[in-house]
Amino acid sequence: MPESLALTRLLNHLFGPIVAAVLKTVGIHPAHAAAPIDDTFALELLVACCLIVFFLIVRLTLSVENPNPAQQVAEMIYGFVGNQAEQVIGPGYERFQAVVTCIGLFIVILNLLGLIPGITTPTSVPVVPLGLAVVTFIYYNAHGVRVHGPLGYLRTFAGPVWWMSPLLFIVEIISHLARMMSLTIRLYANMLASDLLTLIFFSFMPFALPVVFLALHAIVGVIQAYVFMLLSMIYLGMAVSHEH
Numbered sequence: 001m002p003e004s005l006a007l008t009r010l011l012n013h014l015f016g017p018i019v020a021a022v023l024k025t026v027g028i029h030p031a032h033a034a035a036p037i038d039d040t041f042a043l044e045l046l047v048a049c050c051l052i053v054f055f056l057i058v059r060l061t062l063s064v065e066n067p068n069p070a071q072q073v074a075e076m077i078y079g080f081v082g083n084q085a086e087q088v089i090g091p092g093y094e095r096f097q098a099v100v101t102c103i104g105l106f107i108v109i110l111n112l113l114g115l116i117p118g119i120t121t122p123t124s125v126p127v128v129p130l131g132l133a134v135v136t137f138i139y140y141n142a143h144g145v146r147v148h149g150p151l152g153y154l155r156t157f158a159g160p161v162w163w164m165s166p167l168l169f170i171v172e173i174i175s176h177l178a179r180m181m182s183l184t185i186r187l188y189a190n191m192l193a194s195d196l197l198t199l200i201f202f203s204f205m206p207f208a209l210p211v212v213f214l215a216l217h218a219i220v221g222v223i224q225a226y227v228f229m230l231l232s233m234i235y236l237g238m239a240v241s242h243e244h
Helices: 006-025 039-060 069-088 094-115 127-148 150-155 162-204 208-240
Strands: none
Touching (some): 006 039, 039 069, 039 094, 039 127, 069 094, 069 208, 094 127, 094 162, 094 208, 127 150, 127 162, 127 208
């Protein structure tokens, strides 16, 4: 079987035929038609559902006088991300705070799943960071178009010097497309290297020393999630800024 997790087997049992049929209608033929859902997607779905449940619990149990632990954690995260967004994006950052918070939390949890024995870090699979990068790319460009209008946003790519506009426009288009590649490779390469390093030392010394590398994996996972979130804020700030 292409999957190893009980969750993946359950999802394939319940939804495998439907997913395979949908993929075939759009011209995608999964390598395993009987089990089109892999461990990576199953873990992504699990993390997304856990985050939704967490935020629902926080919302339904809000209390000013007696905040529960979930609310306290949510307030800490909200305050931290809000401070970062205010500094990076500037006025109006509140509109984007929820999205960048979800991006950061989603990535950090996926990264930390690699600490569990038998689970490959989902972000060490190229399609996961690529998908996150594409969503980020679409999101910040959509808000750039919303703020400036289609033509106005395209004009921001041309720069203030009219005779250099054609060259700058091409450079900016390439630069924006390269952001997707940069976000993808940075997250993928770091988490893959961390996974491999931990696996190698576990195979040679399966006891005390690998604990150090597990701690290193956790640190790398948190840092990479923060970097991805911070870059998303920077791109958003540049897209919606009126100073070009």
